[in-house]
Amino acid sequence: MRLPDVRGARPARVLVTGAGGPAAVAFMEAVDDGETELWAVDIDPHAAGLYLVDAAHRGLVPRGDDPDLVPVLVDLCSRLGVDVLVPTVDTELLPVVDASSRFAAVGTAVLASSRRSLATCLDKWALHQACVGAVPVPETHLLDTDLDGAALAWPRIVKPRSGSGSRGVELLAGPDDLVGRPRDGSLILQEVLPGTELSLDVLARADGHVVTVVPRTRLKVDSGIAVAGCTVADPALDALGRAVAARVGITSVANVQVKQAADGGHRLLEVNPRLPGSMPLTVASGVDMPTLALADVLGHPVADHVGFTPRAMVRSWRQTFLPVEEYEATGAVPVPEVAS
Structure with a gap:
């Protein structure tokens, strides 16, 4: 899906954080249509996602819990004319969203849900309290x-x-x-819930309308990331994902994790209020959530409903090869100075 041009004639300029993580890589691969202009940053020069963008479009920034992160990102967005900032690291979400007005002042929108939604989802006890009595919880x-x-x-x-x-x-x-x-x-x-664990990828527009819920099994998991699974059509899971999204106020992409209880019903485990690392399976099933979310934050129309076709996935390693000089240069990129 090609995004309409913004700021006149040029394509959307998008800056993605946490380029070493699977969520950032999944997002960049989904929206890399040859037109969207991608920039990537991370704390680590070895981050694989840095090498999915042009050499001039990559750099290093402070950690998500570093107070200098937001000033550095605001400065980058201002100097580069970034249209959309996409935070993909949990520790970055609240600081970045808290600074939404600062990003807006330099013309940058943040692809994320509201602060209230993030604060609820990032605290499992707060999430339980918000959902108990409204959706099935353990x-x-x-x-x-x-x-x-x-x-x-x-x-x-x-x-x-x-x-x-x-x-x-x-x-x-x-x-x-x-x-x-x-x-x-x-x-x-x-x-303890004895049954199968599933992830429900949820896309909601900025107005809160849930466009789609794509459930997927986690048949094999490595370091918390599904490396094998399949998407499944299940009306009950669709309804559960929509109920959770409405309860916690999701207005972007989120990942709702559930597990089957002894009675056969599913219970809410947690909500990751950001792009999930296994998004490629959802995209392959026919729902390009990264591109749709990007279109929504840019103010372009997004359909009320997008369906999907069940698909299976097995992940494997992949490599990026580049000149040694280019690799060494990435490690030498300094953290931009914060204006006093």
């Missing part, structure tokens, strides 16, 4: 000093309230396994 408890572990049924899953990629997620056999764990409210305990 039994969940906050691990604090008030929790009586002996009163719970075991085993249980323990996970951080914030974080991604299954980091810090463990199966606990009984209350003795809670000994030594912080009871400061930074962890949650959830019932």
